[in-house]
Amino acid sequence: MLAIVIPVSFAILGLAFLLTLVRLVRGPSLPDRLVALDTLNINAIALIVVYGIMLRSTVFFEIALLIAVMGFVATVAFTKYLQRGDIIELN
Amino acid sequence: MQTLIEAIVCALLLVGSAFTLIGAIGLVRLPDFYMRLHGPTKSTTLGVGGVVLASVVYFSAHNNFASLHEVLIPAFLFLTAPISAHMLTKAGIQQRVAVSSVTRGRPPVTGASAGGERAQDANPDDEPAREA
Numbered sequence: 001m002l003a004i005v006i007p008v009s010f011a012i013l014g015l016a017f018l019l020t021l022v023r024l025v026r027g028p029s030l031p032d033r034l035v036a037l038d039t040l041n042i043n044a045i046a047l048i049v050v051y052g053i054m055l056r057s058t059v060f061f062e063i064a065l066l067i068a069v070m071g072f073v074a075t076v077a078f079t080k081y082l083q084r085g086d087i088i089e090l091n
Numbered sequence: 092m093q094t095l096i097e098a099i100v101c102a103l104l105l106v107g108s109a110f111t112l113i114g115a116i117g118l119v120r121l122p123d124f125y126m127r128l129h130g131p132t133k134s135t136t137l138g139v140g141g142v143v144l145a146s147v148v149y150f151s152a153h154n155n156f157a158s159l160h161e162v163l164i165p166a167f168l169f170l171t172a173p174i175s176a177h178m179l180t181k182a183g184i185q186q187r188v189a190v191s192s193v194t195r196g197r198p199p200v201t202g203a204s205a206g207g208e209r210a211q212d213a214n215p216d217d218e219p220a221r222e223a
Binding site: 002005006009012013017019020022023028029030032034036038042043045046049050052056058061064065068072075076078079080082083 | 094097098100101104107108109111112114115116118119124127128130131135138139142143145146149150153158161163164167168171174175178181182185186188189
């Protein structure tokens, strides 16, 4: 049963990835593209977790957690740059 | 017993993937930046939660101990998704993205450009005329 469901799940997640890429290319404004990038991060986490189930290996947990943290920091930095024109304001 | 656990894992995987797909469809098809934020920030995060829960059930049954450390991923995502959504909305208000007429409410006028001619567009008095 799992041998059928895992490829189906991969297909659904890949379709979600492609739809998000459509928005990333088409998005009329910069914040739209930022939302698409954030969604790509979250989709990548889901894909890596499913890949870990397929390989029966627990090392992919750390990769997924790192991508989650880095994605959040990247989104915050991008939005900060869009709002203020600077990321770390020293003065 | 093994079949039951496999069925639970399969159901969680399918539900999580379906929620992720729904979020992506919302991101593509909704007409407005403020509407498009809802798909990724709610549905996709819940989808990742379902997929990770499937992983937790699978590895707990496989290794015979509760591998609860994977719950860190959805916990972190559920904490950070509203924060990033809030900051993205603020960036959208700052950039003055186009607002569809179907969207309820109007974004506030930010201080730096409040004196421009677009400030009159955001006046609540003429909103019924714009929506008609």
